[in-house]
Amino acid sequence: AQSVTQPDIHITVSEGASLELRCNYSYGATPYLFWYVQSPGQGLQLLLKYFSGDTLVQGIKGFEAEFKRSQSSFNLRKPSVHWSDAAEYFCAVVTSYNTDKLIFGTGTRLQVFP
């Protein structure tokens, strides 16, 4: 069965530090890949997506993600974290081109210290 793994449940970083959130998927072909963020009291917001082409994708709020086929990974990065980035981050995939239902990882909660 298709699955998405986010191995880090909780990450704490200092403001201004770099960030990398890990995501691995289990699927035979290359799925469509997404990162969402949920701030307190808000809905999930799409940060970025990968369908094909350049494996380094840029998103909103200064985030980027790199697709690595050999590692079945789609890690999210940001060079300098801001206090407002504190939120929960979800990696998700769409595994069939006949459906657009998302399969999510369990999420990573990011805490940012001043």
Next chain:
Amino acid sequence: EAGVTQFPSHSVIEKGQTVTLRCDPISGHDNLYWYRRVMGKEIKFLLHFVKESKQDESGMPNNRFLAERTGGTYSTLKVQPAELEDSGVYFCASTFSGTPYEQYFGPGTRLTVT
């Protein structure tokens, strides 16, 4: 433009009672999805409407859950009778048919069954 809205934001009911959750998608979005996140677990797909028709209801847990989308506009998700394991956050999302992979999420309804 208003985003996806959900009502109520939080509901506390006793086991055996009935609860109805409502989702208003973004105007003009034909596709409407329901997802659920049980405490500590991943967000899981429940079902997908295209206009008023159920396109995919493979994620509905059992027949205690009934989803409707009247006239292809807002949707309701009824749980009757509620069980303890139904507690969680219920998210609604919508997309425009031309961009099926850009799902816009509502803030969710937190359901607590005691």
